[in-house]
Amino acid sequence: MNLRQLRYFVSVAEQKNFTRAARKLNIAQPALSIAIKKLETNIGLNLFDRNERQVHLTQEGQTLLPHAYRILRMVEDANTEMAELRGLQKGEVRVGVPGMLGSYFFPSILMGFKSKYPDLKLSVVEAGTQSIRQMLLDGELDIGVIHSQDVPAALDTTHLISSQMVAVTSADHPLAEQTSMSFQAFFDEELVMFKKGYFHREFIDRICASHKITPNLSFETNLLAMILNIVRHGFAITALLELVTQHEPGLIAIPFEEPVTLDISMAWRKHGYLSLADRAFIDFVQQNK
Known part of the structure; x- marks a missing residue:
């Protein structure tokens, strides 16, 4: 097998369709089909189950896919490093x-x-x-x-910041005068939260599991501006990093009775x-x- 065949294989696996994969690769669909068939012949295994609308990876194809990704990433890394040594690119940083x-x-x-x-x-x-x-x-x-919790072994990290997670209410909310808040009192309120996948939500789910509490989730969104507006207008409360409340007027930060500090890397x-x-x-x- 060669790199071109691996790129074609990955594209078909991702698109689950030869026509879409060919369009993405900017090649003719028959040429793509021939290349994949040649790859299967060379290795003596069927990589795809084919039908009229979609193609699916066989067990052998599923085994090959992570190796293909790893090989293509290594080639991309090598090309980037060589280009830098030649001074052919200024550089790009992709940050999440x-x-x-x-x-x-x-x-x-x-x-x-x-x-x-x-x-x-x-x-x-x-x-x-x-x-x-x-x-x-x-x-x-x-x-x-x-x-910083549960970091996969394949990643290296360096500590960035630590920030306290606090309950956040509107200025005129009945709880706004409190100097601290229990988890039970927090979860008794209507809540607006990020969807699963954000560390803010991971914190909430972890506390609920450890205290056997079912949260009263009234709103879920990935839009921080929407969360802030919902809280400001008193429709719900939330939990955010304290650094957010330091920059947002009209919001009251209330520490939890059991302080929660999140480490970010x-x-x-x-x-x-x-x-x-x-x-x-x-x-x-x-x-x-």
Whole structure:
């Protein structure tokens, strides 16, 4: 097998359709079908179950797919490093950032980095920490900001910040005068929360499980601005990092009786290639956090 065949194989596996895969690869569909058939003949195994509408990986195809991803990532890393040695590219940093940190912690750092390195390209993706972890493992991101708990063994990390998680209400909410709040009192209220996959929601689900509490979830959204507006208007309360409430008027932060501190880290693939641009970004963040 060769790299071209592996790229074709991965594209068909992802698209589950030869026509869509050929369109994405910008080649003729018959040429793609011939290439895949040749790959199957060369290795002596059927990689796809074919029908008129979709194709699916066979067990042998499922076994090959992670190897194909790993080989193509290694080739991409090698090409990037060689290009840097030749001085043919200025560099790009692909960063994944959760919503709360992307809105309140990172803007000044990103602008400062861009001012120092104007020729480097920054591509910033906003997503939940679970999605960011997976995108790092899949090679879709170079660097990601994740919760420091349960970090996959394939990732390296460096500590970024620690911030307290607090209950958040509107200024005129009946609970706004309290100096602290129990978990039971919090979960008795109507709540607005991020959807599963964000460290904010991971915290909520973990507390519910440990205290055997069923939360009263009235709203779920991945939009931080919507969460803030719902809380401001008194329709629900939420839990956010304290650093958010320090920048938002009309919101009251109430610490939990059992203090909760979240540790946040920057992460990258342990055996992946970190470009000069990636290393410059990591160093800059560590110096300016």
